[in-house]
Amino acid sequence: MTRIRKVLVTGADGFIGSHLTEELVRRGYDVRAFVMYNSFNSWGWLDHAAADVQGKFEVFAGDIRDPHGVSEAMKGCDAVLHLAALIAIPYSYHSPDTYVDTNIKGTLNVLQAARNQGVRKVVHTSTSEVYGTALYVPIDEKHPLQGQSPYSASKIGADQMALSFYRSFELPVGIIRPFNTYGPRQSARAVIPTIITQLAAGKESIRLGAIHPTRDFNYVKDTVRGFIHMLESDQCIGEVINIGSNFEVSIEDTVAFLQEILGTDAEIVSDDVRIRPSLSEVERLWADNRKASELLSWQPEFAGVEGFKRGLRETAEWFVDPINRSGYKAGIYNI
Template sequence: MTKVLITGADGFIGSHLTEQLVREGHDVRAFCYYNSFNSWGWLDNSPQDIKSQLDVFTGDIRDPYGVKEAMKGCTHVLNLAALIAIPYSYHSPATYVDTNINGTLNVVQSARELGVEKVVHTSTSEVYGTAIYVPIDEEHPLQGQSPYSASKIGADQMALSFYRSFDTPVSIIRPFNTYGPRQSARAVIPTIISQLASGKDTIKLGAVSPTRDFNYVKDTVQGFISVMNSEKSIGEVINIGSNYEVSIGETAEIIADIMGVNLTIETDEQRLRPEKSEVERLWAENKKAKELLGWEPQYGDKEGFRNGLEETIEWFTNPKNLSQYKADVYNI
């Protein structure tokens, strides 16, 4: 009998992952960020049959005592709690160290002390920086091009150090750019969709030439579950990516085509990263995930990308969902 603790369960990917694990029959404890509103983040919008089966723990990943308390009785831990916005990491880098590095330390230290069977720690493609070669495999050099990416490099190495030092059963999942329903408007795809859905045909973006390897959230969730279930993943870093590269500009054009809008893009200076901080190219090699886990993206080619965008647009254009976004305000 597995009991799974998911940190960051209230967030975009975490809420989708939580729901899927409940549907598959797992006993799930959802670690949500404590707040005085008693909000469970996106889990508040989950179907009642999902919420009724959840064991919700509210706390703060930076608190070692709370993390250990949340982990008691759990066999598996999926660590998704993190600060992720790159622009905000320019503004408040110390908070990224506290949350991403020290938070990860709290997770692996508690897992070691409690004898947890498996820790899946969440990395990011941003740790690679601008591609030195493509497609990017797990041996690609790590480059901290923002305080965010530097903190995630540190968090990854902290998690791996516990595997190497204490045999803590740690796996590192490294998703490339995930998109889908519920994603924050600080990410580019929701930024584009929410502006167009609000009636604009001229939208504000940052750089449109960088390329990304976008992954629909359903594929990312299956990647997490595959890593969690595989003994072969222990001690490994595994990319979860589509092996499909597309520019931000082309992505905006595809979205506009689906939504039937004649699009004009304006460059918004405040949305541009510092020159040496911009990651110009990301393109995932996913061979290791296929061979080690048997995982393959279902939305991984051009047609799949369009299908994922259509599902995402359908969610965002629901007035109830769109009302939760401030399309006319830049969200760092």
């Protein structure tokens, strides 16, 4: 494919987006980071970008729900990596309208702008939550889609909108479907930071929701490499591709691994407010990543038990630093 030089990253101020922005800069891309406008002029995690990339990317503050702003941000870009989304499942029970506006209409704005401006590649971000509880494992890309929360339903809609633009207008779209990404900077609304921040705060008991469900955790470095493989390959056009470790682990076992790493034996206390409605809880996720291997030559570097523990150690090291943890409220449930 023609060399892509200038890349727009939406959601660049977030957890995965900030790591991706840094890695793109390191690889020599000209990056425009789309961040959520706010009156504090905060760039989210990009305010804390690594020293070697600070000042080496452009920032555009806007709102993914605003089609004019999205179009302005995309001018002159060869490709778009679209990560901007609302992702918290509990908050989607509270405010589902915002998920439709941000995740579906926001994606439509990206697709329309990319079509109008002749962008050469759009990588749209999906989520393993669209599969719902596994009907079979490992989960490949042909698995049925099940909207078990307003969040997952909105992402199914966004994914289908992206595919419709490929089929209707030949827009060069590829869909990346990461499984449960974890790592430094992740919000405490996710389970691994929830566990670590409570353990690191020295709590004798940690409050969690259901601990029996299983997940396929994907370390952020592997997820970022997946995005870059999607960006650099034409094999993903019109395709949905899982990015996962092909390793299934329960939340309970994840707690045990982190207790071992942090040297604590805090007990687990079930917190009713953290329990999803029974039909909304995704009980089992386990990625089949063969398509990513075949089309993108991507393989997880943090796979299996030892790879997972290595990623957990790197994550825990970041969260244990009081400076990094200062923005987290370990005693409050973050929806």
